[in-house]
Amino acid sequence: MSDNNTADKQTADKIIGLGGAAMADGVEAAVIEVLRSGWPGPGPLADRFEGAFADYCGGVHPVAVNSCTAALHLAVRLLDLEPGAEVITTPVTFVGANEVILYEGLTPVFADIEPDTGNICVQAIERCVTARTGALMVMHYSGYPCDLDAVYALAARYDLPVIEDCAHAAGASYKSRRIGSHAGLQAFSFQATKNLSAIDGGLLFTRSAEEAERARCLRWMGIDSSTYTRTRHPASSNVYSVRELGYRYAMSDLNAAIALAQLPHLDEGNAIRASIAARYSDAFSSTPAVRTLARANDRASSHHLYAILCERRDELAAALRARGIVTGTHYPGNHRYPIFNSADVPEADRFSAQVLTLPMHPGLGESEVNRVIDAVIDLA
Numbered sequence: 001m002s003d004n005n006t007a008d009k010q011t012a013d014k015i016i017g018l019g020g021a022a023m024a025d026g027v028e029a030a031v032i033e034v035l036r037s038g039w040p041g042p043g044p045l046a047d048r049f050e051g052a053f054a055d056y057c058g059g060v061h062p063v064a065v066n067s068c069t070a071a072l073h074l075a076v077r078l079l080d081l082e083p084g085a086e087v088i089t090t091p092v093t094f095v096g097a098n099e100v101i102l103y104e105g106l107t108p109v110f111a112d113i114e115p116d117t118g119n120i121c122v123q124a125i126e127r128c129v130t131a132r133t134g135a136l137m138v139m140h141y142s143g144y145p146c147d148l149d150a151v152y153a154l155a156a157r158y159d160l161p162v163i164e165d166c167a168h169a170a171g172a173s174y175k176s177r178r179i180g181s182h183a184g185l186q187a188f189s190f191q192a193t194k195n196l197s198a199i200d201g202g203l204l205f206t207r208s209a210e211e212a213e214r215a216r217c218l219r220w221m222g223i224d225s226s227t228y229t230r231t232r233h234p235a236s237s238n239v240y241s242v243r244e245l246g247y248r249y250a251m252s253d254l255n256a257a258i259a260l261a262q263l264p265h266l267d268e269g270n271a272i273r274a275s276i277a278a279r280y281s282d283a284f285s286s287t288p289a290v291r292t293l294a295r296a297n298d299r300a301s302s303h304h305l306y307a308i309l310c311e312r313r314d315e316l317a318a319a320l321r322a323r324g325i326v327t328g329t330h331y332p333g334n335h336r337y338p339i340f341n342s343a344d345v346p347e348a349d350r351f352s353a354q355v356l357t358l359p360m361h362p363g364l365g366e367s368e369v370n371r372v373i374d375a376v377i378d379l380a
């Protein structure tokens, strides 16, 4: 290695990244096995992962796809809403989650958030309900569950379907029930840095066997049978029909093999995240310039992100970066992007201006967590 490379590596070693993709023992062997199987595309491992993840969450009618964005898109699509119908959603989320509403020619309507959790506010949702409202989409910010009893009670009162964006929430629970086991449509992400990383992937829990069957068709161009079944089963025919316009959203067996090898380690990774979160929260409890988020004891977060609020957020982020600590700003209010309608959501605006997400992943060592804590206390 040249001197330059050595210097680069030493600098990189000092940088503490925001997230990370932890790969469990067994992933490499699972990948090699599927590569040698002759079938790394969508097939039996994706089916097996659907069952395993449904058992883990207590969810029903699972459909594995290649991203959470795909799962959310299919969820919206399955509702068959009239063009122009409104979907009430949070502005403080990953923009892709709200883009899927536009994919279907629908209108996102942004409800304000709870200032102390970052989750969508149920009273604010109610203020947004109109005769045109077609659905509610909620997101469990950072892995901390929304108040689902209140969300589902409101949805029942107005007879509205609920989509839960569970991208952050694999392994989280609300009142002792895992996220993914409630009544609506739930979309999960297995993207590279998520708590359950399959490099890429997603899964949608649907509300009935019929809905799951339609989603299976939609995830593969609307074709009414899987390529694996048609080409690998001697008894099946290669003739197929296309039921409706679909997409190329199926999960490959390569990603499913990784997901299956990772799943038994999800709780362990989340427990490490929880202990890092507890250390951060404890350390910042006496730092006046920093506010930590509120946590109710009827919910268990999956601690996908660890967020603080700080009025001098941008200065703090720059100072931390100068010390080799990478932070995030999850999320800029989506209502500020020109592709969406604007909205009067003052809590979301305040949150987006103050939120800073700190390094959080199971690979963070003791000394790295200490470095982050010391730097935040020192610089805030």
Ligand SMILES: Cc1ncc(COP(=O)(O)O)c(C=O)c1O
Pocket: 066, 067, 068, 069, 070, 093, 094, 096, 097, 139, 165, 167, 168, 188, 189, 190, 191, 201, 202
């Ligand atoms: C809240 C939220 N929703 C949806 C997504 C989309 O997930 P994916 O990358 O699997 O499409 C993400 C990804 O980061 C996310 O953070």
